[in-house]
Amino acid sequence: MKTTITGEYIKEMLAKDMREDARKLLEYRDITIRIGTIPNAEGSAEANIGNTKVLAGVKLGVGEPMPDKPNEGNLMASAELLPLAAESFDVGPPTPEAIELARVTDRGIRAAGVVDLSKLFIEKDKVWNVFIDVYVLNYDGNLFDASALAAQAALSSCRMPKYDAAAETVIREGDLGRLPLANMVVSSTFGIMSDKIILDPNANEELFIDSRLTISTDGNNIRAMQKGLGGSGFTPKQVDTMMDVTLERSKDLRSMIKKSIGE
Amino acid sequence: MSGSGEKPVLIVDGKRLDGRLPGDIRPSRIEANVLKNAAGSAYIEWGNNKIMAAVYGPSEALPKHTSNPERAVIKCRYQMAPFSSLEEHGRSGPNRRSIEISKVIKEVFENAIITENFPGSEINIYVEVLQGDGGTRAAGVTAAAVAVAASGIPMTDLPYGVSIGKIGDQIVIDLNKIEDNYSDADVPIVISPRTGRILLLQMDGDMTKDEINRGIRMAADAGKMISKMQSDALKKQYMEISEKYKNEAPSYTPQAQK
Numbered sequence: 001m002k003t004t005i006t007g008e009y010i011k012e013m014l015a016k017d018m019r020e021d022a023r024k025l026l027e028y029r030d031i032t033i034r035i036g037t038i039p040n041a042e043g044s045a046e047a048n049i050g051n052t053k054v055l056a057g058v059k060l061g062v063g064e065p066m067p068d069k070p071n072e073g074n075l076m077a078s079a080e081l082l083p084l085a086a087e088s089f090d091v092g093p094p095t096p097e098a099i100e101l102a103r104v105t106d107r108g109i110r111a112a113g114v115v116d117l118s119k120l121f122i123e124k125d126k127v128w129n130v131f132i133d134v135y136v137l138n139y140d141g142n143l144f145d146a147s148a149l150a151a152q153a154a155l156s157s158c159r160m161p162k163y164d165a166a167a168e169t170v171i172r173e174g175d176l177g178r179l180p181l182a183n184m185v186v187s188s189t190f191g192i193m194s195d196k197i198i199l200d201p202n203a204n205e206e207l208f209i210d211s212r213l214t215i216s217t218d219g220n221n222i223r224a225m226q227k228g229l230g231g232s233g234f235t236p237k238q239v240d241t242m243m244d245v246t247l248e249r250s251k252d253l254r255s256m257i258k259k260s261i262g263e
Numbered sequence: 264m265s266g267s268g269e270k271p272v273l274i275v276d277g278k279r280l281d282g283r284l285p286g287d288i289r290p291s292r293i294e295a296n297v298l299k300n301a302a303g304s305a306y307i308e309w310g311n312n313k314i315m316a317a318v319y320g321p322s323e324a325l326p327k328h329t330s331n332p333e334r335a336v337i338k339c340r341y342q343m344a345p346f347s348s349l350e351e352h353g354r355s356g357p358n359r360r361s362i363e364i365s366k367v368i369k370e371v372f373e374n375a376i377i378t379e380n381f382p383g384s385e386i387n388i389y390v391e392v393l394q395g396d397g398g399t400r401a402a403g404v405t406a407a408a409v410a411v412a413a414s415g416i417p418m419t420d421l422p423y424g425v426s427i428g429k430i431g432d433q434i435v436i437d438l439n440k441i442e443d444n445y446s447d448a449d450v451p452i453v454i455s456p457r458t459g460r461i462l463l464l465q466m467d468g469d470m471t472k473d474e475i476n477r478g479i480r481m482a483a484d485a486g487k488m489i490s491k492m493q494s495d496a497l498k499k500q501y502m503e504i505s506e507k508y509k510n511e512a513p514s515y516t517p518q519a520q521k
Contacts, residue, residue, distance in 0.1 A: 038313065038394045041346035051299045055393065057346025080355060083340065084317035084389035086300050091340050093356075131352040133345045135393070137315060138298045172349060 002207045010208050014196055019205070021050070026199045026245050031253075033149055033260040035157040042172065043158025043179065045260065047150035050202060051140035053085075056132060056150035058158045060179070062122065062170060063129040073120025073127040077106035079134035079147060086139035086203075104187075104226045105134055105147045108216035112185035112223040114155060119180040122163050130155075130179070141202035144214045144226075148187040149253065155179060157261045185223060186253040187216040188246040192231065197238060199245060213239070215246040219254055222246070270445050273430045280441060281310075288425065288437040288485050293406060293496035295413045303414025305496065307406035310439055311396035316406040318414045321384035335381035339369035341403055343392040349440075364400045365390075371404055371424075371453050371462045377417045386416060397440035398426045401451050404463065409493050413500075422462055423489040424453040427478035429470050436481050450475065452482045456490045459483065 010020060017025060029050030038044035043058035065072060079102035081089045094102075109115065109132070120128035132154065134147045158179035162171040191201035191209030201209055210231030216224040222243060227233070234242070273280060283289070289310030298304040301317035324330030341364040345353040357365075372388060388411065390403040401424030408422050428438040429448040443449050448468025455462055461479070470478070 038344075038346060040311070040349045040394045040396075044346065053298070057344060057393075059346045059352035061352050078345075078355065082389065082391055083319070083387065084298065084301060084304070084315065084391060087319055087322075091338075129352075131345065133352075133355070135344055135391070137391075138300055140299065 006204055007208045010205060011194060014193055014198070017196075019198065021202065023200075025196065028200045028249065029202070031149070031256060033153050033256055035153050035260050041154075042161060043154040043156075045150045045153035045157065047146045047153065049142055049146045049149075049200060051138055052142055052146045052202075053136075053138040054143065054146040054150045055135040055137055056147065056154040057135070058151075058154045058179075059131045059133075060158075060161050060170075061129045061131065062126055062163055064125055065121075065127040069117075070125075071121045071127075072117040073115070074129045075106070075110060075115055075117065075132070076129065077109065077132040077134065077151065078102045079105060079136065079143075081136050081139070081143075085136045089136075089139065100226075100228070101136075101143055101147060102134065104144055104214055104224070105132070105151050107224045107226070108148055108185045108187055109151060109155070112183045112216065112218045114152065114181055114183045114185050116180040116182040123165065126163075128163075139203060141204070141206045142189050142200050144189045145187050145200065145253075148185065148216065149257065152185055153257050153260050155181060156184065156257060183218050184254055184257065185216050185218055186250050186257070187214050187224075188242070188249050188253075189214040190242045190245070192234060192238065197241060199249070213242055215243060217246050217250045219247075219250050271441070273442055273445060274433055274435075279430075279435065281439065283437075285433050285435040286481055286485070288488065289439065291402075291489075291492060293409055293492055295409050295496045295500050301410070301414070303410045303412070303416070305406040305409035305413060307402055307409075309398065309402040309405070310437075311394060312392070312399055312402045313394040314399060314403050314406050315391045315393060316403060316410040317389045318386065318407070318410045318416065319389075320386040321381040321416065324383060324385035329385070330383045332382055334378035335376070335384045335386050337369050337372045337376060337378065337386050337388065339365045339372065339388040339390070339407075341365045341368055341390040341392070341400065343395055343399070347392050347395045364403075367463050367465065368400065368404055368407065371422055372407070372411065374462050375408070375418045375420055375422050375455065376411060377419060380417060386411075395440070397438050397443040398451070400424065400463075401426050401437075401453065404453050405489060405493065409496050412493075412497055420455040420457040421490065421493050422453050422455050423486055423493060424451060424463065425482050425485055425489060426451040427482050429468065429474060429478075434474055434478050434481065436478075436485050450478060452479065454483060454486055456486055
């Protein structure tokens, strides 16, 4: 809850380069990734960053291509801030926060070209639709990185169903290949408070940071960014530092995803 | 009941497709308090069903006009994840089916929770089906009961759910998705084990009066196992804590009341 006393002690600790959960400023909480938690989905993964718990499920279906890209499959990501994830999440239509989370997750995957959409063409006017659903089960800050990890791990472990053109049915079980992927994306989210940069803000810290920045990377280049909250923003020097940290941390995050899918 | 096309043979030599006898429920497990933020939560794997239940509250009932000055109001939402089925991607958001199931689950807990203890407040119960394979409302109630108990909200009993049905001329318990699709009847039941009263009963199909009576008896028999699974899940978390601190904790002697 946003109370003055919480804000004061978070700021006082930050002045001494300390955080309430004894982390360094540019340190992640413990991260775990488990794939295949929902066998009914073609791909699924649960990512935990500290107490933040996010589940991503991938389903494939047959649909029509976009008019401007008749030979490519489609990708759709959505996110739900389930009311069971936090006291402050309510039942109802998607909030702007949920839509932002879905769009930032979508943008990272799309910009990095994670899914090879050109291989999702079936026949004229028939392509594969890839649906990525991000389900937030427990909220303790930094949903962006958790969603990116869960979505990427779910895609990396996703089965590729077959389309039986004669029967016009989708075969989802049996001996299936993998969803064709061309890249891997991870993100790092930073908060700025009293002009200090912290990595992976938890729920308490998210209440008091001035500005937030999420940077998605494929390991070599920056593929997407999203600034969040109002606040005083960042200096170019701070953005540079955050990009450096993102590229550095992406090595660990990528190897965690690879490890989770047994590579 | 919604099956189409060729009806598969569901029972061969007295055994069901997954090898169960008519009175067997699927292997299940429950874990209590799996979500940090909720007042109480539970995760159940019941066969291929995977369901997360969580409870928030009691808190002030909002909007104000929903509150009851004599008791807590129970609010419930049951929902299936868009990726929960083996078939097509589902649509998120409420539909007629999920709204009805939310309502009947709510009514179970209006009965089980001692709502008089919390006038003017609301208790929110969320049931999220992450993977569905038939019998999700029964499994959802079973998990939600553990979640409510884990939250410390007082209940008169720990209700459990299970479905019975009819395949051909056999009465069976705990239908999975395929059985449900091609069965002759499907009857989800929620029972309060202490009193034996039925808190939820729905039916869809064709059964005789005797068959329904037999089915309810089967549900009550299976209930002993389900109830044990629920209470074990609740006990387990405390066992783990006491195991962890058994050497550190000073023995607690209650002070005499003045």
